[in-house]
Structures are given as structure tokens and as C-alpha cells.
Amino acid sequence: MAKSPATTEQRILEAAKRVFHRKGFEGARMQEIADEAGINKALLHYYYRNKENLFNGVFREAFQALFQRIFTVLGSDISMEEKIRMIFSTYIGMLQENSYIPWFILNSLHREPEKIAEMMTSSGIAPDDIFRKLKKSMKKEKIKDPDYRQLIINIISLSVFPIVGKPLIKLVFNFSEAEFDRFIEARKKELPEFVINAIRKK
Amino acid sequence: MAKSPATTEQRILEAAKRVFHRKGFEGARMQEIADEAGINKALLHYYYRNKENLFNGVFREAFQALFQRIFTVLGSDISMEEKIRMIFSTYIGMLQENSYIPWFILNSLHREPEKIAEMMTSSGIAPDDIFRKLKKSMKKEKIKDPDYRQLIINIISLSVFPIVGKPLIKLVFNFSEAEFDRFIEARKKELPEFVINAIRKK
DNA sequence: GTCTATATGGCGATAGAC
DNA sequence: GTCTATCGCCATATAGAC
Numbered sequence: 544m545a546k547s548p549a550t551t552e553q554r555i556l557e558a559a560k561r562v563f564h565r566k567g568f569e570g571a572r573m574q575e576i577a578d579e580a581g582i583n584k585a586l587l588h589y590y591y592r593n594k595e596n597l598f599n600g601v602f603r604e605a606f607q608a609l610f611q612r613i614f615t616v617l618g619s620d621i622s623m624e625e626k627i628r629m630i631f632s633t634y635i636g637m638l639q640e641n642s643y644i645p646w647f648i649l650n651s652l653h654r655e656p657e658k659i660a661e662m663m664t665s666s667g668i669a670p671d672d673i674f675r676k677l678k679k680s681m682k683k684e685k686i687k688d689p690d691y692r693q694l695i696i697n698i699i700s701l702s703v704f705p706i707v708g709k710p711l712i713k714l715v716f717n718f719s720e721a722e723f724d725r726f727i728e729a730r731k732k733e734l735p736e737f738v739i740n741a742i743r744k745k
Numbered sequence: 746m747a748k749s750p751a752t753t754e755q756r757i758l759e760a761a762k763r764v765f766h767r768k769g770f771e772g773a774r775m776q777e778i779a780d781e782a783g784i785n786k787a788l789l790h791y792y793y794r795n796k797e798n799l800f801n802g803v804f805r806e807a808f809q810a811l812f813q814r815i816f817t818v819l820g821s822d823i824s825m826e827e828k829i830r831m832i833f834s835t836y837i838g839m840l841q842e843n844s845y846i847p848w849f850i851l852n853s854l855h856r857e858p859e860k861i862a863e864m865m866t867s868s869g870i871a872p873d874d875i876f877r878k879l880k881k882s883m884k885k886e887k888i889k890d891p892d893y894r895q896l897i898i899n900i901i902s903l904s905v906f907p908i909v910g911k912p913l914i915k916l917v918f919n920f921s922e923a924e925f926d927r928f929i930e931a932r933k934k935e936l937p938e939f940v941i942n943a944i945r946k947k
Numbered sequence: 948g949t950c951t952a953t954a955t956g957g958c959g960a961t962a963g964a965c
Numbered sequence: 966g967t968c969t970a971t972c973g974c975c976a977t978a979t980a981g982a983c
Binding site for chain 1: 769771772848850851854855858861862865872873876889891892894895898899901902903905906907909910912913914915916917918919928931932935939940942943944945
């Protein structure tokens with residue numbers, strides 16, 4: 544299936560990405576990855592020694608896709624209100640198009656938090672600097688919420704949970720696929736107002 | 746390990762609960778459940794014919810623990826503001842004490858949404874009535890947010906995501922276990938104000 | 948590099964003694 | 966009811982021909 548990318552190695556990685564994203568580490572089968580790459584199992588082990596190895600490549604890419612964007616926005620020199628608008632407008636769309644990524648990341652973190660920690664530092668993401676900067680600018684802007692960390696987590700919660708909890712939401716609200724999409728679409732408009740209102744002094 | 750409950754059947758179910766909650770369905774091992782119940786594998790199959798069967802008992806209990814409380818509050822005859830305060834104060838504490846439950850539920854929903862749907866209807870939870878009622882009362886109270894569903898999902902997102910995303914939060918903020926607990930504790934106070942502010946007309 | 952065939956091990960499940 | 970022993974399957978991984 545799908546012979547698009549040039550080299551076999553790339554094709555394997557693309558296939559692995561799809562399968563791991565769908566099934567997580569435990570659920571993924573080397574056979575399924577091989578099928579989807581249009582080759583056989585033995586060749587997987589020729590390029591990537593084992594399953595763990597193959598998984599690592601997939602994880603790193605997803606992790607960066609998910610975090611680079613939000614940290615870039617948080618660290619930029621615009622007002623908090625602009626940051627909030629920007630995060631919701633770009634982030635939710637990205638999550639919607641790659642809805643498997645957050646679930647995949649959460650799964651991986653639950654499986655091996657320590658290993659993932661190493662991976663994060665080694666991939667050059669340094670949240671501490673950004674947080675320091677953010678804290679300062681929030682003080683200057685007299686944001687109501689006292690703790691910048693709570694605010695960040697609120698924003699991420701509101702963005703990510705509905706994507707990760709899609710099956711739950713579809714279930715309790717009896718949503719079709721299209722209705723669910725409209726529901727998420729509506730959030731892009733409503734959430735910035737929701738949060739900006741929440742942190743504005745009365 | 747842990748021979749507390751009286752009958753073997755109960756001990757098995759308790760052990761299964763712990764292991765499934767930790768590892769999910771795929772990750773759980775019958776051997777591990779047997780060890781934790783202080784018996785051997787064969788006896789598991791004597792009481793519960795197979796793994797799926799054992800899982801179902803565990804799932805149903807967790808699902809009810811998670812949903813009964815929130816639906817009860819949402820359906821009660823108090824103002825929206827009181828509902829919000831009540832949900833955050835009781836719900837987050839309950840999630841904190843049973844932090845494995847939401848992760849377990851999400852996992853199960855991703856694995857088999859259809860089966861879970863049946864289970865839900867058969868266990869007597871009828872969200873539709875509650876939603877109708879909620880919609881009406883929100884209109885009467887002139888809540889800003891136009892869609893009650895968005896508001897519910899916002900509340901659940903803010904409550905559940907930080908619990909499910911615990912490993913992530915500990916990682917990016919470099920939290921110890923105690924610091925994480927304080928972080929969640931602080932949310933109980935801050936979130937009601939956050940949400941009530943967000944939906945209050947300017 | 949890519950394949951077929953096979954080794955190796957783990958897991959859910961069953962048989963059968965006590 | 967509870968155990969030991971074992972079956973049967975499936976998944977990862979390797980050997981070795983081409």
C-alpha cells in the first residue's frame with residue numbers, strides 16, 4: 544500500500560507513523576507496518592533493529608510537531624491576549640488535522656515517562672526560558688490569574704482534551720462525524736473569548 | 746499480595762481493577778492479575794471465563810464512578826454558578842484520589858467505542874434528559890456562552906485533562922509528586938472563578 | 948536489499964489431578 | 966475451588982538463500 548516516498552527507509556517510517564498513531568506501541572503489529580509499507584517483516588528489522596527503535600523515530604517527530612508550535616507562540620513578543628487568540632486559532636486546527644498525535648503522545652508518556660523526558664531535553668526544547676519570560680510579561684500586563692502555569696494548562700486542556708476525548712464526546716452528545724467537526728470548529732471561535740474573559744479583571 | 750477481601754472472586758476483581766487501571770487492556774497480563782490476587786492464572790479463568798469478561802466488570806464500575814457524580818450535579822435544581830462550584834470542588838478531588846480512572850476510561854473508549862456505547866445505555870445513564878433541562882436553565886439565567894455543550898466540555902476538559910496529562914505536566918514544569926499535588930489542589934480554588942468569570946456578561 | 952523460512956518466547960486458555 | 970502442567974497461537978526477531 545502507498546508506495547509514495549522514494550526510499551524504502553522513508554516508506555517504512557511513514558507506515559510506522561500511521562500504525563503507531565492508530566494503535567499505540569502495544570497495539571501496533573510489525574506485520575501491519577510491513578504491509579502498509581508494501582514490504583515484509585524481515586526488512587523492518589534490517590532498517591530498524593527492533594520495534595522500540597522504530598517507535599523512537601516516530602515519537603520524536605510527533606512530539607516536536609506538538610510542542611514546537613505552542614512554545615514558539617508562548618515565547619514570542621506579543622501581548623497575552625494575542626497569544627491566546629493565536630494559540631487557539633492555529634493550534635486547534637493543527638490538532639484537528641493530526642488528531643492522532645495528542646493521543647499518541649499521551650500514551651507514550653504514560654508508558655515510559657522517564658525515557659520521554661530524556662528525549663525531550665535532547666531534542667532541544669527548553670521550556671524554562673520561555674516560562675520565565677511569560678511570567679514577567681503576565682505581571683506587566685496585570686493578568687488576573689496569579690499563576691502562569693495554571694493558565695497554560697487551562698489553554699492546553701481546553702484545546703487538547705476534546706480531541707483526545709473525541710470518542711467520549713461523540714458518545715454522550717450523539718454526534719456524527721460531521722457534527723463533531725462542527726463542534727470543534729465552533730471552539731476555535733468561542734475559546735479565545737472564553738479565556739480572555741476569564742482572566743480579565745472585573 | 747493483599748488478601749484483604751473475603752472471597753476469592755472479590756480479591757480477583759480488586760486485583761484486576763488495579764492492573765487494568767495501570768496498564769489498560771492490552772498492557773495488562775493475566776499473570777500479573779493472578780499474582781496481585783495471590784492466586785494463579787487457572788483460577789482467573791475459573792471465575793471469569795476470559796480476559797474480556799474480567800475487563801467488563803472493571804470497566805462498568807469505573808464508568809459509573811466517573812459519570813454518575815457529574816450527571817447528578819448537572820441535573821440538580823441549583824443555579825449554574827453553584828453547579829460549577831460544586832463540580833470543581835468535588836469532582837477534582839475524586840479524580841485526584843482515583844487518578845487512574847479517567848485514563849482507563851479514555852483508553853477503553855479508544856479501543857472499542859461501540860461496545861462502550863452499549864454498556865453505557867444498558868447501565869441506565871441517560872444524558873439527554875439532563876441536557877435538555879440544563880439548556881433551559883442556562884437560557885433562563887442568561888449565561889453568556891451560547892452552547893451548553895461547549896460549556897460542559899470546557900468544565901470537563903479543565904478538570905480531567907490535567908489528571909490524564911499528569912506525566913506531561915510533571916515533565917514540562919519539572920514538578921515533584923508533591924508539587925504536582927499542590928498544583929492540582931490550587932486548581933480547585935481557581936477554576937470556579939475562572940469559568941464563572943468566563944461566562945459572565947461583561 | 949529483499950525475500951522465505953524458522954527460531955524463540957510470551958501470553959491466554961484448557962486439561963486434569965487433588 | 967485450587968493447583969500444576971501444557972497446549973496453541975501469535976508476535977518479535979533472526980538465519981540464510983538469492
